[in-house]
Amino acid sequence: MITIHDVAKEAQTSIATVSRVINDLGGYSEATKEKVLKAVESLGYESNAIARSLIVNKTHTIGVVFPNISSMLTYEFLNGIENVAYQKGFSVIVSHTYSKPKRMMESLKNLIEKRVDGIIFASDAVEKEQLEYLKKKKTPVVFLSTKADEESFPYVKVDDYQAAFDVATYLVDKGHTKIGMVAGNPLDLISGVPRIKGFVEGLEQADLSIDNSQITYGADYSFENGRVQFGHLMTKNPQLTAVFLASDEMASGALTMAHEMGIQVPEEVSLIGYDNSLLSRITIPALTTLAQPLVGMGEKACDMLVQMVNKEGQVKSFIMDHHIIERKSVKKLI
Amino acid sequence: MITIHDVAKEAQTSIATVSRVINDLGGYSEATKEKVLKAVESLGYESNAIARSLIVNKTHTIGVVFPNISSMLTYEFLNGIENVAYQKGFSVIVSHTYSKPKRMMESLKNLIEKRVDGIIFASDAVEKEQLEYLKKKKTPVVFLSTKADEESFPYVKVDDYQAAFDVATYLVDKGHTKIGMVAGNPLDLISGVPRIKGFVEGLEQADLSIDNSQITYGADYSFENGRVQFGHLMTKNPQLTAVFLASDEMASGALTMAHEMGIQVPEEVSLIGYDNSLLSRITIPALTTLAQPLVGMGEKACDMLVQMVNKEGQVKSFIMDHHIIERKSVKKLI
């Protein structure tokens, strides 16, 4: 390995001076700068970020912790994160935890040992143990599309309650009155519950009631779950003219089930999804959906984290705007 | 920050001993081990991987370089990579380059500066400059779903020529004779050309000729490109009964175009994709496609890289098996 000493020798100067010109610190003549740069070039020297980190106590690296892979959202988040990280001069270490507490803990510990400057914790519920751990370390953390039960760390989220509420009134505005929902996990306090609650109350606001038989629940937000839940829902409630799916993946599952059951979308039943993931543009018919600005959320989270790392003032949790993107899966009833 | 010195003081011993018990090196009494462990626990000490890396000259971190985000393959590769990396005790730094040579070079340099133990270069053509650079450094590199023009670095790939050839004979076996192709980029030597060549020669093998009007080309493998190319192809060649799309994304684009044009799939025209990405299960009809073992390829690439890092024998390029997954988009002609 070729070090700063080699460069110094080649340039016939000291390592201090080499360090100065490499880091653009000024305080050296143009001549020596030339010499040093030439030496760097000819030797192919590349400074050792590890050594630098050790002394400046910063790695310019952040860690991102994701739950299971199955979700298509993850990748869009990651893109947003990586974009601004790159732009701000940070590298990003990713780890998947499959929502296993043990693995989450290991990932966290590993990131801390590697001395990342900050951590983005995405899309997953945080266990008490992990929260305690993170609080003990002083490492900056921001939550992405999730939040801690307390106000310990800032988060970036959409207002799921309001979003689901808006979906309900959207459907009502389109003239629907017999409306169902394929919900996510009713035990998921972060996304599951608010979407259900928001939707139900949105309907109530329009003087529509929805009883429990018109809502089905599942374990996750997957294609397969959407497929079977939608099947159950429609056999129990064939009168429905519109149903809200708690994710685009579920909605596309519903689409294939509708196809299997010979139900026309949107002619016979309207479908509306959630997320505006890549999927929603690709299905037939294309999905009308509640859009979360996924890439933007990743960017925002990373922005906030970098701010915290650089101690640029106080960072507050941020609620991202949502809106409904109209495509082809919802029919207006006259 | 709490260091090994603090632990040593707390445990009333030397840092050398603390280091020994932490690294399980033996050569200490059970009693001191207890003391040290207790001190570690009570202080919440976590060793500094940066400092360790500096001296052992290994970071237990690998870098992964991807091109643009648009591809859905990327994430599956990443999952495979991250799986075995985790299992082998490595962290992974990802970076996206948007296929911009400048940004690729920056990413590479950054990874080298951060002293990653190895690099996986995925899915993108390698420029001469980058190749030269990587060869100069002694850092292990493996190519994933791409390869260098020379035998400089090992790669993991599917045999695109043979795969496309197999697609051709598959379609022929199903009784099709009027067959078209929506190809990828004809300038893409890694994936574009072999798929085109393999497909054409597969047809010739069955005494079917395919002239240039039955093949359309595009810039990439995207949904949108598949959509418009398929439109062109079918208006020029309405007699076609089957078409091969060079990616699943393109195939799903074709599906929506077929829908727009009122062409039934597979009743009027059969479609076959390439990749077996998540998409192919989700479209209606579900796509018959040539499957690349995406996750497996990521795993294999990481496996090889770790082997190289650990200097466990010679590592050779690896051709992954491919096969056709039959779903609903190809009709058998009687």
Added chain:
DNA sequence: TTGTAGGCGTTATCAC
């Protein structure tokens, strides 16, 4: 403008 020297938190080589 430049160089010397003391760390940064570890591991590893010696002695004891």
Added chain:
DNA sequence: GTGATAACGCCTACAA
């Protein structure tokens, strides 16, 4: 078994 102490490659006072 255990403890000094010299690296690892760099940054940064402090001197000169």
